[in-house]
Amino acid sequence: MVDSPSVTSGTNDETAGPAEAFLEGKESLRHASGPYFGPYGGRWMPESLIAALDELEDTFEKAKADPEFIAQIADLNKNYSGRPSLLTEAKRFSQHAGGVRIFLKREDLNHTGSHKINNVLGQALLAKRMGKTRVIAETGAGQHGVASATAAALLGLECVVYMGAEDTRRQALNVARMKLLGAEVVPVTNGSQTLKDAINDALRDWVANVDTTHYLLGTAAGAHPFPAMVRYFHEVIGEEARAQVLEQTGKLPDAVCACIGGGSNAIGIFHGFLDDPSVKLYGFEAGGEGVESGRHAATITLGRPGVLHGARSYLMQDEDGQTVESHSISAGLDYPGVGPEHAYLADIGRVSYEPITDAEAMDAFRLLCRTEGIIPAIESSHALAGAIKVGQRMAAERGDVSDAVVIVNLSGRGDKDVATAAEWFDLLDDNSAEAEIGKEGEQL
Amino acid sequence: MTGTEQSTGSKAAAAIDRARAQGRAALIGYLPAGYPSVQATIDAGIAMARNGADLIEIGIPYSDPVMDGSVIQAATTQAIADGFRVASVFDVVAGITAATDAAVLVMTYWNPVVRLGVDDFARRLAEAGGAGLITPDLIPDEAADWMEASDKYGLDRVFLVAPSSTPQRLASTVAASRGFVYAVSIMGVTGARTAVSNVAEKLVADTRAAGAERVCVGLGVSNADHVREIAAYADGVIVGTALVAAIRDGGVPAVAALTKELSSGLAPAAKGGA
Numbered sequence: 024m025v026d027s028p029s030v031t032s033g034t035n036d037e038t039a040g041p042a043e044a045f046l047e048g049k050e051s052l053r054h055a056s057g058p059y060f061g062p063y064g065g066r067w068m069p070e071s072l073i074a075a076l077d078e079l080e081d082t083f084e085k086a087k088a089d090p091e092f093i094a095q096i097a098d099l100n101k102n103y104s105g106r107p108s109l110l111t112e113a114k115r116f117s118q119h120a121g122g123v124r125i126f127l128k129r130e131d132l133n134h135t136g137s138h139k140i141n142n143v144l145g146q147a148l149l150a151k152r153m154g155k156t157r158v159i160a161e162t163g164a165g166q167h168g169v170a171s172a173t174a175a176a177l178l179g180l181e182c183v184v185y186m187g188a189e190d191t192r193r194q195a196l197n198v199a200r201m202k203l204l205g206a207e208v209v210p211v212t213n214g215s216q217t218l219k220d221a222i223n224d225a226l227r228d229w230v231a232n233v234d235t236t237h238y239l240l241g242t243a244a245g246a247h248p249f250p251a252m253v254r255y256f257h258e259v260i261g262e263e264a265r266a267q268v269l270e271q272t273g274k275l276p277d278a279v280c281a282c283i284g285g286g287s288n289a290i291g292i293f294h295g296f297l298d299d300p301s302v303k304l305y306g307f308e309a310g311g312e313g314v315e316s317g318r319h320a321a322t323i324t325l326g327r328p329g330v331l332h333g334a335r336s337y338l339m340q341d342e343d344g345q346t347v348e349s350h351s352i353s354a355g356l357d358y359p360g361v362g363p364e365h366a367y368l369a370d371i372g373r374v375s376y377e378p379i380t381d382a383e384a385m386d387a388f389r390l391l392c393r394t395e396g397i398i399p400a401i402e403s404s405h406a407l408a409g410a411i412k413v414g415q416r417m418a419a420e421r422g423d424v425s426d427a428v429v430i431v432n433l434s435g436r437g438d439k440d441v442a443t444a445a446e447w448f449d450l451l452d453d454n455s456a457e458a459e460i461g462k463e464g465e466q467l
Numbered sequence: 468m469t470g471t472e473q474s475t476g477s478k479a480a481a482a483i484d485r486a487r488a489q490g491r492a493a494l495i496g497y498l499p500a501g502y503p504s505v506q507a508t509i510d511a512g513i514a515m516a517r518n519g520a521d522l523i524e525i526g527i528p529y530s531d532p533v534m535d536g537s538v539i540q541a542a543t544t545q546a547i548a549d550g551f552r553v554a555s556v557f558d559v560v561a562g563i564t565a566a567t568d569a570a571v572l573v574m575t576y577w578n579p580v581v582r583l584g585v586d587d588f589a590r591r592l593a594e595a596g597g598a599g600l601i602t603p604d605l606i607p608d609e610a611a612d613w614m615e616a617s618d619k620y621g622l623d624r625v626f627l628v629a630p631s632s633t634p635q636r637l638a639s640t641v642a643a644s645r646g647f648v649y650a651v652s653i654m655g656v657t658g659a660r661t662a663v664s665n666v667a668e669k670l671v672a673d674t675r676a677a678g679a680e681r682v683c684v685g686l687g688v689s690n691a692d693h694v695r696e697i698a699a700y701a702d703g704v705i706v707g708t709a710l711v712a713a714i715r716d717g718g719v720p721a722v723a724a725l726t727k728e729l730s731s732g733l734a735p736a737a738k739g740g741a
Contacts (some may be wrong), residue, residue, distance in 0.1 A: 065579055065608075065609050066606065066608065066609060067604055067605065067606075067609055068604060068606070069533065069603055069604055069627065069629070070535075070606055070626070070627045070628060070629045070631075070632055070636070070640065070651075071627075071629035071630075071631055071651060071654055071736050072629070072630075072631075073606060073632070073636065074629075074631040074632065074633060074636075075631070075635075077633075132485060212538055212663060213537075213544070214530065214531070214544060219531060220531075223531050223532070223533050226533040227533060227534075227536075227655075227656045230533075230534070230654060230655055230656060231654055231656065232654075233631065234654075235652060272623040328581075329578045329581050329582060330577050330578050330581060330604075331531060331578060332531070332533075338578070340578065340582060342582070343552060343553040343554075343579055343583075344529075344553065344578040344579035344580070344583065345529065345530040345547065345579070345583030346530040346531055346578075
């Protein structure tokens with residue numbers, strides 16, 4: 024019943040017509056304000072929440088123009104998150120990517136271990152500005168939940184995190200982490216008990232408690248103003264990366280690679296390079312067990328436009344418009360939708376979106392560990408695997424690519440993924456407690 | 468933007484007006500299609516119409532029902548697991564309209580309509596004898612193609628207003644609606660509640676002030692006392708979760724009995740329509 028590969032996605036369209044028209048017309052693709060990105064975006068939401076979305080948009084627009092807010096964000100980024108994050112050349116890893124020079128944008132070095140902190144601090148400050156005392160969030164593996172609990176603790180907000188019941192068992196340590204930070208974690212037992220159902224329950228909570236509560240959505244998806252707002256808080260990634268690569272190499276990169284679930288880390292780093300026509304942009308989706316297997320989360324590659332969680336965008340759905348469950352070894356990419364700005368950038372050909380399988384991602388995960396001494400998040404490992412392909416393709420086309428530069432957004436660190444990797448690579452002693460748990464059918 | 472909701476050629480408006488002519492509010496009963504089977508939904512819809520419901524609201528089970536509480540979620544999840552297909556909602560509508568005079572509306576989240584095609588969906592709904600759509604996650608701002616299709620096929624478009632709606636949004640939503648305006652009684656999702664929120668009466672008054680001629684109240688209405696309370700100020704009373712629990716626990720006879728009981732609250736002349 025799942026749709027077969029659709030020609031409507033335009034992902035392999037090499038003609039970047041509308042994007043080039045934008046650029047030739049001196050119009051910018053950066054700072055797109057929403058609510059629409061081409062035919063995508065909008066507000067497909069219950070009327071009950073429209074007033075809250077209006078209030079949020081108004082608060083956000085005023086904050087962006089307020090020097091005090093800008094200074095608050097800058098201060099937290101520098102003195103709490105540890106920004107700017109490094110741009111690290113991965114020389115030994117690069118040898119496996121056709122010989123191009125690969126640079127890693129080290130979002131893994133941020134406080135809480137991923138790019139997520141950029142967005143949660145911004146939104147939590149907005150919640151305070153709106154006089155809200157409570158934030159709610161959804162989480163898959165727990166990264167956004169941990170980041171939200173962190174921001175709530177820092178700013179003195181009550182925090183409730185919705186998490187699929189299945190995920191609360193698989194990620195028991197992250198549940199403990201959120202609880203340590205003072206958050207309440209609600210296991211979601213509805214529907215498929217995964218990330219999309221956690222979002223559904225968070226929306227139900229929001230409808231009932233909107234007077235006191237801000238929904239701290241974790242990715243650049245959902246109803247306006249979320250896609251443009253979440254991008255805004257992540258734009259710092261691309262702005263830093265652009266300045267750093269110019270300083271370290273004296274030129275713009277040939278390509279920028281990022282992984283795509285909802286698409287927040289990707290839109291953050293792409294933002295810095297959208298108006299540089301010489302820079303190719305690649306988004307790598309979760310191909311799971313292979314796009315032909317039906318068990319994947321390659322939304323742009325195989326989905327078709329629809330509306331889910333407040334936005335029109337590409338969506339994994341069946342012939343009846345029911346959302347199809349996604350699959351990925353990486354919980355952070357395991358989402359059947361994608362942010363609307365990505366859908367637009369795919370259609371106009373400015374960004375190329377390709378699937379990376381679980382196996383390809385895990386190979387890249389291990390390679391980075393062994394060549395650079397950096398354990399990446401499995402999410403980010405999709406971008407690493409993609410960069411290897413991009414580098415090898417460039418080498419096949421050009422021959423000598425020793426002066427070619429590729430940036431990979433290393434969106435998070437892999438400490439959270441050690442158990443999954445240990446199981447994948449069969450590193451556990453048969454008698455260990457972890458292996459015992461594995462035998463009972465639990466994913467570690 | 469101001470103006471009344473449209474009513475010309477509206478089956479829903481006509482059904483509400485028939486109740487009004489009897490000096491009472493209309494009763495609107497909701498059940499999801501395909502729970503526990505398509506035939507059971509048809510039978511239950513007919514039973515509601517014969518026991519006092521003036522309008523029947525048939526829900527399309529959907530994978531991500533963000534405005535529904537646990538009872539309706541459990542029912543629609545079961546229907547999908549049992550193989551429910553969206554196109555069978557047209558069979559349900561045709562089956563009920565063939566046997567009763569009730570106006571039959573379909574309640575649906577928007578993506579199934581997008582997937583089938585808005586124009587195709589509207590055409591098939593009209594062919595089945597349906598009155599129109601209630602759209603919990605479609606606001607008029609995003610409804611350009613639905614406005615066009617509903618005009619083309621003469622269908623009602625029932626948008627929602629909420630206690631949080633601003634006067635401007637009340638006015639624009641009323642102007643975009645045809646048939647009636649659906650006022651949600653509380654800030655929350657579907658589900659039985661012990662008391663009806665007191666914000667509903669104010670919302671009905673505000674929606675009337677924004678130009679609406681027919682305002683029906685839903686969410687949290689579960690017994691004859693609730694119906695009586697709301698019927699005193701609204702043009703129609705919408706009951707969902709309680710009827711879903713009835714079909715779950717007692718099948719079609721329980722739906723018939725509950726509808727009869729609910730309709731006793733339609734003061735002052737508590738007569739069942741047929």
